[in-house]
Amino acid sequence: xxxxxxxxxxxxxxxxxxxxxxYERTGxxxxxxxxxxxxxxxxxxxxxxxxxxxxxxxxxxxxxxxxELFNLRRQQDATCGDVRIRAEEKITNIEEKIRDLTRMxxxxxxxxxQCSGKGPVSKCPILTALEPEKEKP
Amino acid sequence: xxxxxxxxxxxxxxxxxxxxxxYERTGxxxxxxxxxxxxxxxxxxxxxxxxxxxxxxxxxxxxxxxxELFNLRRQQDATCGDVRIRAEEKITNIEEKIRDLTRMxxxxxxxxxQCSGKGPVSKCPILTALEPEKEKP
DNA sequence: ATAATCGCTGTACCATACTACAGAGTCAAG
DNA sequence: CTTGACTCTGTAGTATGGTACAGCGATTAT
Numbered sequence: 217x218x219x220x221x222x223x224x225x226x227x228x229x230x231x232x233x234x235x236x237x238x239y240e241r242t243g244x245x246x247x248x249x250x251x252x253x254x255x256x257x258x259x260x261x262x263x264x265x266x267x268x269x270x271x272x273x274x275x276x277x278x279x280x281x282x283x284e285l286f287n288l289r290r291q292q293d294a295t296c297g298d299v300r301i302r303a304e305e306k307i308t309n310i311e312e313k314i315r316d317l318t319r320m321x322x323x324x325x326x327x328x329x330q331c332s333g334k335g336p337v338s339k340c341p342i343l344t345a346l347e348p349e350k351e352k353p
Numbered sequence: 354x355x356x357x358x359x360x361x362x363x364x365x366x367x368x369x370x371x372x373x374x375x376y377e378r379t380g381x382x383x384x385x386x387x388x389x390x391x392x393x394x395x396x397x398x399x400x401x402x403x404x405x406x407x408x409x410x411x412x413x414x415x416x417x418x419x420x421e422l423f424n425l426r427r428q429q430d431a432t433c434g435d436v437r438i439r440a441e442e443k444i445t446n447i448e449e450k451i452r453d454l455t456r457m458x459x460x461x462x463x464x465x466x467q468c469s470g471k472g473p474v475s476k477c478p479i480l481t482a483l484e485p486e487k488e489k490p
Numbered sequence: 491a492t493a494a495t496c497g498c499t500g501t502a503c504c505a506t507a508c509t510a511c512a513g514a515g516t517c518a519a520g
Numbered sequence: 521c522t523t524g525a526c527t528c529t530g531t532a533g534t535a536t537g538g539t540a541c542a543g544c545g546a547t548t549a550t
Contacts, residue, residue: 222527234508238509253516254528255517255526255528256527272457276410288464300465307461321448324447328436360497375537390546391499393497415536415537416536
Protein backbone atom coordinates (compact mmCIF):
# COMPACT_ATOMS: atom_id res chain seq x y z
CA UNK A 217 0.00 0.00 0.00
CA UNK A 218 1.91 3.03 -1.23
CA UNK A 219 -0.63 5.44 -2.71
CA UNK A 220 -0.47 9.03 -1.51
CA UNK A 221 -3.25 11.56 -1.06
CA UNK A 222 -2.96 14.90 -2.76
CA UNK A 223 -1.98 16.59 0.48
CA UNK A 224 0.92 14.22 1.08
CA UNK A 225 2.18 14.66 -2.47
CA UNK A 226 1.89 18.42 -2.21
CA UNK A 227 3.83 18.52 1.02
CA UNK A 228 6.60 16.26 -0.24
CA UNK A 229 6.96 18.20 -3.47
CA UNK A 230 6.79 21.52 -1.70
CA UNK A 231 3.86 22.92 -3.65
CA UNK A 232 0.19 23.62 -2.97
CA UNK A 233 -2.70 21.20 -3.23
CA UNK A 234 -4.61 23.64 -5.42
CA UNK A 235 -1.65 23.94 -7.73
CA UNK A 236 -1.61 20.19 -8.29
CA UNK A 237 -5.29 20.18 -9.18
CA UNK A 238 -4.60 23.13 -11.46
CA TYR A 239 -1.85 21.19 -13.25
CA GLU A 240 -4.25 18.32 -13.69
CA ARG A 241 -6.94 20.58 -15.17
CA THR A 242 -4.50 22.01 -17.69
CA GLY A 243 -3.36 18.54 -18.71
CA UNK A 244 0.20 18.85 -17.44
CA UNK A 245 -0.44 16.01 -15.03
CA UNK A 246 -2.59 13.09 -16.03
CA UNK A 247 -5.47 12.16 -13.82
CA UNK A 248 -4.52 9.72 -11.08
CA UNK A 249 -6.76 6.82 -10.09
CA UNK A 250 -9.35 7.46 -7.39
CA UNK A 251 -10.37 5.47 -4.37
CA UNK A 252 -13.97 4.60 -3.49
CA UNK A 253 -14.75 8.04 -2.13
CA UNK A 254 -13.24 9.87 -5.08
CA UNK A 255 -9.92 10.79 -3.49
CA UNK A 256 -6.93 11.01 -5.82
CA UNK A 257 -4.41 8.21 -5.29
CA UNK A 258 -0.91 9.20 -6.33
CA UNK A 259 2.02 6.86 -6.82
CA UNK A 260 5.25 8.07 -5.19
CA UNK A 261 6.66 9.00 -8.62
CA UNK A 262 4.20 11.87 -8.74
CA UNK A 263 6.39 13.66 -6.22
CA UNK A 264 9.36 13.35 -8.57
CA UNK A 265 7.37 14.75 -11.42
CA UNK A 266 6.13 17.71 -9.41
CA UNK A 267 9.59 18.50 -8.15
CA UNK A 268 10.77 18.45 -11.73
CA UNK A 269 8.07 20.92 -12.70
CA UNK A 270 9.01 23.21 -9.85
CA UNK A 271 12.67 23.22 -10.80
CA UNK A 272 12.03 23.60 -14.49
CA UNK A 273 9.88 26.64 -13.84
CA UNK A 274 12.70 28.24 -11.87
CA UNK A 275 14.86 27.68 -14.94
CA UNK A 276 12.56 29.73 -17.12
CA UNK A 277 10.49 26.98 -18.74
CA UNK A 278 6.78 27.60 -19.16
CA UNK A 279 4.27 24.93 -18.20
CA UNK A 280 3.77 24.31 -21.89
CA UNK A 281 7.45 23.70 -22.48
CA UNK A 282 7.56 21.42 -19.48
CA UNK A 283 4.69 19.47 -20.99
CA GLU A 284 6.69 19.16 -24.19
CA LEU A 285 9.59 17.70 -22.26
CA PHE A 286 7.22 15.10 -20.83
CA ASN A 287 5.83 14.32 -24.26
CA LEU A 288 9.32 13.85 -25.57
CA ARG A 289 9.68 11.01 -23.17
CA ARG A 290 6.27 9.48 -23.79
CA GLN A 291 6.53 9.43 -27.55
CA GLN A 292 10.06 8.20 -27.44
CA ASP A 293 9.50 4.71 -28.75
CA ALA A 294 6.88 5.74 -31.26
CA THR A 295 8.48 8.32 -33.53
CA CYS A 296 12.12 8.05 -32.81
CA GLY A 297 13.79 10.35 -35.31
CA ASP A 298 11.31 13.12 -34.79
CA VAL A 299 11.70 13.03 -31.04
CA ARG A 300 15.42 13.08 -31.44
CA ILE A 301 15.27 16.27 -33.43
CA ARG A 302 13.11 18.01 -30.88
CA ALA A 303 15.24 16.76 -28.02
CA GLU A 304 18.27 18.22 -29.73
CA GLU A 305 16.49 21.55 -30.05
CA LYS A 306 15.86 21.51 -26.33
CA ILE A 307 19.50 20.65 -25.70
CA THR A 308 20.71 23.57 -27.81
CA ASN A 309 18.29 25.80 -25.97
CA ILE A 310 19.56 24.61 -22.61
CA GLU A 311 23.17 25.05 -23.65
CA GLU A 312 22.47 28.67 -24.44
CA LYS A 313 20.89 29.17 -21.05
CA ILE A 314 23.96 27.68 -19.42
CA ARG A 315 26.23 29.99 -21.41
CA ASP A 316 24.20 33.03 -20.47
CA LEU A 317 24.11 32.10 -16.81
CA THR A 318 27.84 31.50 -16.82
CA ARG A 319 28.43 34.95 -18.28
CA MET A 320 26.12 36.44 -15.72
CA UNK A 321 27.91 34.65 -12.92
CA UNK A 322 31.30 35.82 -14.16
CA UNK A 323 30.00 39.38 -14.32
CA UNK A 324 28.79 39.20 -10.74
CA UNK A 325 32.06 37.70 -9.56
CA UNK A 326 33.78 40.51 -11.36
CA UNK A 327 31.59 42.99 -9.53
CA UNK A 328 32.41 41.62 -6.10
CA UNK A 329 36.11 41.74 -6.98
CA GLN A 330 35.95 45.34 -8.08
CA CYS A 331 34.10 46.02 -4.91
CA SER A 332 37.04 45.02 -2.75
CA GLY A 333 39.26 47.13 -5.02
CA LYS A 334 38.53 50.74 -5.69
CA GLY A 335 37.86 53.28 -8.40
CA PRO A 336 34.87 53.92 -10.63
CA VAL A 337 33.59 51.34 -13.07
CA SER A 338 33.28 52.76 -16.54
CA LYS A 339 31.41 49.87 -18.07
CA CYS A 340 28.97 47.76 -16.14
CA PRO A 341 29.97 44.09 -16.36
CA ILE A 342 26.55 42.83 -15.40
CA LEU A 343 24.77 44.61 -18.18
CA THR A 344 27.21 43.66 -20.88
CA ALA A 345 27.30 40.08 -19.62
CA LEU A 346 24.37 38.97 -21.70
CA GLU A 347 25.29 40.89 -24.81
CA PRO A 348 25.59 38.84 -27.97
CA GLU A 349 29.27 38.33 -28.75
CA LYS A 350 30.59 40.56 -31.49
CA GLU A 351 33.96 40.46 -33.16
CA LYS A 352 36.43 43.01 -31.87
CA PRO A 353 38.08 45.01 -34.68
CA UNK B 354 23.68 63.39 -31.87
CA UNK B 355 23.13 59.89 -30.68
CA UNK B 356 19.79 59.81 -28.84
CA UNK B 357 17.31 57.16 -29.94
CA UNK B 358 13.54 57.30 -30.02
CA UNK B 359 11.58 54.61 -28.23
CA UNK B 360 10.80 52.89 -31.51
CA UNK B 361 14.46 52.60 -32.47
CA UNK B 362 15.40 51.23 -29.08
CA UNK B 363 12.55 48.75 -29.17
CA UNK B 364 13.55 47.47 -32.60
CA UNK B 365 17.21 47.13 -31.72
CA UNK B 366 16.44 45.33 -28.48
CA UNK B 367 13.83 43.14 -30.11
CA UNK B 368 10.97 44.07 -27.81
CA UNK B 369 7.80 46.14 -28.08
CA UNK B 370 7.44 49.87 -27.57
CA UNK B 371 4.61 49.31 -25.12
CA UNK B 372 6.76 46.95 -23.13
CA UNK B 373 9.44 49.58 -22.70
CA UNK B 374 6.91 52.08 -21.42
CA UNK B 375 5.57 49.37 -19.14
CA TYR B 376 9.05 48.78 -17.70
CA GLU B 377 9.35 52.49 -17.13
CA ARG B 378 6.03 52.62 -15.31
CA THR B 379 7.03 49.81 -13.00
CA GLY B 380 10.35 51.48 -12.23
CA UNK B 381 12.56 48.85 -13.83
CA UNK B 382 13.82 51.46 -16.26
CA UNK B 383 14.40 55.00 -15.14
CA UNK B 384 12.77 57.78 -17.08
CA UNK B 385 14.89 59.00 -19.97
CA UNK B 386 15.18 62.70 -20.81
CA UNK B 387 12.62 64.14 -23.20
CA UNK B 388 12.98 66.44 -26.18
CA UNK B 389 10.91 69.59 -26.71
CA UNK B 390 7.89 67.72 -27.91
CA UNK B 391 7.97 65.26 -25.05
CA UNK B 392 9.56 62.34 -26.91
CA UNK B 393 11.76 60.01 -24.90
CA UNK B 394 15.45 60.30 -25.78
CA UNK B 395 17.36 57.11 -25.09
CA UNK B 396 21.12 56.75 -24.99
CA UNK B 397 22.42 53.70 -26.92
CA UNK B 398 23.13 51.88 -23.63
CA UNK B 399 19.39 51.54 -23.16
CA UNK B 400 19.45 48.84 -25.82
CA UNK B 401 22.04 46.90 -23.83
CA UNK B 402 19.92 47.13 -20.72
CA UNK B 403 16.79 45.96 -22.49
CA UNK B 404 18.56 43.04 -24.08
CA UNK B 405 19.80 42.10 -20.65
CA UNK B 406 16.28 42.17 -19.31
CA UNK B 407 15.05 39.99 -22.14
CA UNK B 408 17.74 37.39 -21.61
CA UNK B 409 17.42 37.39 -17.85
CA UNK B 410 13.73 36.74 -18.14
CA UNK B 411 14.41 33.73 -20.32
CA UNK B 412 16.64 32.49 -17.54
CA UNK B 413 13.82 32.51 -15.05
CA UNK B 414 14.44 35.83 -13.32
CA UNK B 415 11.41 37.94 -12.47
CA UNK B 416 11.37 41.64 -13.26
CA UNK B 417 11.83 42.27 -9.58
CA UNK B 418 14.94 40.11 -9.41
CA UNK B 419 16.29 41.83 -12.49
CA UNK B 420 15.72 45.15 -10.77
CA GLU B 421 17.71 43.84 -7.82
CA LEU B 422 20.59 42.98 -10.10
CA PHE B 423 20.55 46.54 -11.37
CA ASN B 424 20.47 47.93 -7.85
CA LEU B 425 23.41 45.78 -6.96
CA ARG B 426 25.37 47.69 -9.52
CA ARG B 427 24.07 51.11 -8.59
CA GLN B 428 24.72 50.80 -4.90
CA GLN B 429 28.07 49.23 -5.44
CA ASP B 430 30.22 52.12 -4.27
CA ALA B 431 27.90 53.07 -1.46
CA THR B 432 27.55 50.02 0.75
CA CYS B 433 30.25 47.71 -0.38
CA GLY B 434 30.14 44.81 2.05
CA ASP B 435 26.39 44.56 1.96
CA VAL B 436 26.30 44.50 -1.81
CA ARG B 437 28.98 41.87 -1.82
CA ILE B 438 26.87 39.59 0.31
CA ARG B 439 23.85 39.94 -1.90
CA ALA B 440 25.92 39.48 -5.03
CA GLU B 441 27.24 36.26 -3.59
CA GLU B 442 23.70 35.09 -2.92
CA LYS B 443 22.87 35.70 -6.55
CA ILE B 444 25.98 33.83 -7.62
CA THR B 445 25.06 30.82 -5.52
CA ASN B 446 21.59 30.96 -7.00
CA ILE B 447 22.95 31.09 -10.53
CA GLU B 448 25.33 28.22 -9.86
CA GLU B 449 22.39 26.07 -8.84
CA LYS B 450 20.57 26.93 -12.02
CA ILE B 451 23.61 25.96 -14.03
CA ARG B 452 23.85 22.65 -12.20
CA ASP B 453 20.17 21.91 -12.78
CA LEU B 454 20.36 22.80 -16.44
CA THR B 455 23.42 20.64 -16.87
CA ARG B 456 21.62 17.68 -15.33
CA MET B 457 18.66 18.32 -17.55
CA UNK B 458 20.86 18.50 -20.60
CA UNK B 459 22.59 15.24 -19.69
CA UNK B 460 19.23 13.59 -19.22
CA UNK B 461 18.10 14.70 -22.66
CA UNK B 462 21.33 13.58 -24.23
CA UNK B 463 20.80 10.29 -22.52
CA UNK B 464 17.33 10.11 -24.00
CA UNK B 465 18.50 10.67 -27.57
CA UNK B 466 21.15 8.00 -27.10
CA GLN B 467 18.66 5.47 -25.83
CA CYS B 468 16.53 6.42 -28.76
CA SER B 469 19.09 5.29 -31.30
CA GLY B 470 19.53 2.09 -29.27
CA LYS B 471 16.56 -0.05 -28.38
CA GLY B 472 14.62 -1.54 -25.50
CA PRO B 473 12.24 -0.04 -22.96
CA VAL B 474 13.36 2.57 -20.49
CA SER B 475 12.54 1.60 -16.96
CA LYS B 476 13.38 4.88 -15.29
CA CYS B 477 12.87 8.18 -16.99
CA PRO B 478 16.14 10.14 -17.02
CA ILE B 479 14.44 13.48 -17.62
CA LEU B 480 12.27 13.26 -14.59
CA THR B 481 14.97 12.14 -12.23
CA ALA B 482 17.38 14.72 -13.64
CA LEU B 483 16.33 17.46 -11.29
CA GLU B 484 16.00 15.29 -8.21
CA PRO B 485 18.04 16.37 -5.24
CA GLU B 486 21.03 14.09 -4.91
CA LYS B 487 20.72 11.42 -2.27
CA GLU B 488 23.32 9.00 -1.06
CA LYS B 489 23.01 5.49 -2.50
CA PRO B 490 23.11 2.77 0.16
C1' DA C 491 1.73 70.21 -47.99
C1' DT C 492 -0.30 66.38 -46.79
C1' DA C 493 -0.60 61.45 -45.77
C1' DA C 494 1.56 57.90 -43.33
C1' DT C 495 4.16 56.92 -39.54
C1' DC C 496 5.71 57.68 -35.14
C1' DG C 497 5.23 59.27 -30.35
C1' DC C 498 2.41 60.76 -26.23
C1' DT C 499 -0.96 59.58 -22.17
C1' DG C 500 -4.37 56.90 -20.24
C1' DT C 501 -7.13 53.07 -19.73
C1' DA C 502 -8.59 48.61 -20.63
C1' DC C 503 -7.82 44.15 -21.76
C1' DC C 504 -5.13 39.67 -22.14
C1' DA C 505 -2.42 35.15 -21.02
C1' DT C 506 -0.14 32.58 -17.70
C1' DA C 507 0.11 30.58 -13.41
C1' DC C 508 -1.66 30.26 -9.60
C1' DT C 509 -4.75 31.00 -5.02
C1' DA C 510 -8.87 31.27 -2.44
C1' DC C 511 -13.20 30.29 -1.24
C1' DA C 512 -17.99 27.89 -0.79
C1' DG C 513 -20.43 24.06 0.23
C1' DA C 514 -20.48 19.28 0.79
C1' DG C 515 -18.58 14.62 1.74
C1' DT C 516 -14.70 11.56 4.15
C1' DC C 517 -11.49 10.01 7.51
C1' DA C 518 -8.89 9.38 11.75
C1' DA C 519 -7.86 10.43 16.64
C1' DG C 520 -9.32 10.98 21.17
C1' DC D 521 -19.10 9.25 17.89
C1' DT D 522 -17.92 13.62 17.35
C1' DT D 523 -14.71 17.08 15.97
C1' DG D 524 -11.18 18.69 13.28
C1' DA D 525 -8.38 17.99 9.42
C1' DC D 526 -8.58 16.45 4.89
C1' DT D 527 -10.84 15.73 0.32
C1' DC D 528 -14.02 16.83 -3.46
C1' DT D 529 -16.06 20.11 -7.38
C1' DG D 530 -16.83 24.45 -9.10
C1' DT D 531 -16.19 29.13 -9.56
C1' DA D 532 -14.02 33.42 -8.72
C1' DG D 533 -10.17 36.36 -7.66
C1' DT D 534 -5.08 37.63 -7.84
C1' DA D 535 -0.19 38.66 -9.43
C1' DT D 536 2.83 39.13 -13.08
C1' DG D 537 4.06 40.62 -17.42
C1' DG D 538 2.66 42.34 -20.92
C1' DT D 539 -0.57 44.05 -25.28
C1' DA D 540 -4.01 46.93 -27.47
C1' DC D 541 -6.54 50.69 -28.36
C1' DA D 542 -8.36 55.67 -28.38
C1' DG D 543 -7.53 60.18 -29.22
C1' DC D 544 -4.30 63.41 -29.82
C1' DG D 545 0.18 65.92 -31.38
C1' DA D 546 4.91 65.52 -33.88
C1' DT D 547 7.70 64.05 -37.73
C1' DT D 548 8.98 62.34 -42.10
C1' DA D 549 8.61 60.73 -46.84
C1' DT D 550 6.82 61.77 -51.24
